[in-house]
Amino acid sequence: MTSALKEVPSNASTPVLNQWDRRHSWHPFTQMQEYCGLPQLHVERGEGCWLWDSEGNRYLDGNASVWTNAHGHNDPEINAALKEQIDKVAHSTYLGLSHPLGAELGKKLADLSPDGLTRSVFSDNGSCAVEIALKLSFQFWQLSGQLDKRLVVGMENGYHGDTFGAMAAGNSGDFHGKFSPWLFESRTFAAPVCEEIDGQVFEADASRSLDSLEKILEEDAARVAAVILEPSIQGPAGMRLQPNGFLKEIEGLCRRFDVHLILDEVFVGCGRTGTMLACESESVQPDFLCLAKGLTAGYLPLAATLTTERIYEAFLGPFDSGNGFYHGHTFTGNPLAACVALKSIEKLERLIGSGQLEETIAYFGRRFAAAFQAHPNVRNLRQRGLAAAIDLFAGEGRESWELNDRVGMQVCVEARRHGLLLRPLLDSILIVPPLIISHEEIDFLFEKLEAALDAVMNNLSH
């Protein structure tokens, strides 16, 4: 070893990890100045719904490791499938070559999706799945001679990822406003209103939203390539719900005005709302369907953009037509990720088919409502499937907090002391557990969140 190379111990102590992390990491969606002042936590291992840090402390994974985990950590069946595959091949390219698991996954996704969705384009994250849908839509209209169809229409509060196309199609001003000079033109329609907990609807109105989309399409359909939205729940916007029947109406408008419908099921797909796909519950058939996150149950990066034969066939032609789709990533369709996706889907089919997921969701909804419906510092409860959110506030008649008070973050940091990992969205707390969470673990989750919330509120009022 040359003297220029430092020796790195394989089992560094937590203080050393803390130092390396502070000196060399730049965490995503994180104000590093704040991060460096907070207690750090290095997740070292996991089992089921639980994670252990480098000090041996145990936490319930209350955000399913950013909404990905389905069957728990360290799942024996997925591990076994992965170990078997790794002894065959870890990676081989999908550019011009195939592999058995890619072919099998393409077939499986076609089987479980709405009828017309027969083709999968693989990539490795949700943003890219959306980029691919957008680019396929744009190129399809070019190939069809409709060169003016270039505009994307997204829904208010929509979030589709952080790459440029995904940012342009989304409406996350707080996250992406700074990049607006570089984003392509898009239009936005209003989001519907829907308040629901435990399957009980308190208020629902989709008319303003549908009217605003209809108006945009009446004005601009000749220029519109695609309408994009996250069906059922806008997760990153803080679990904003859509009323039943809304998606079917959106599909109707897209058909009437001959524009593509892109459904971003990166969050809601793969069991999160109780069905394999969210669009399933309204029998909607989009032109493009984007899957990522739960597709590999929280194990490995893989995404899929599904589309129809009509789209696919438009791209066919002799090589010199230049009609091919020139988009791909080095790890597109990675065999390890594909093997995990296949095993996870098999397990999901069992989880849904046995009624276990539905039963877990019902308990989660009841327990959520019981924990927070009467809490003096909680309002705007919303829940569907295994996804829920609360907005924190200072209490009736009390002065609201400042942005820099970071109350949501304080609650999540306090929750760690109670053995619970969560992530806030400003002063909202988002709750998204693994799909296999047990009743006892749901009890633990809400008890500890309430305890953390009360501890922070107590502290703030002194």
Ligand SMILES: Cc1ncc(COP(=O)(O)O)c(C=O)c1O
């Ligand atoms: C609905 C939705 N679309 C797209 C994305 C982007 O996915 P990724 O972070 O894998 O790029 C996310 C991520 O949270 C999402 O929730």
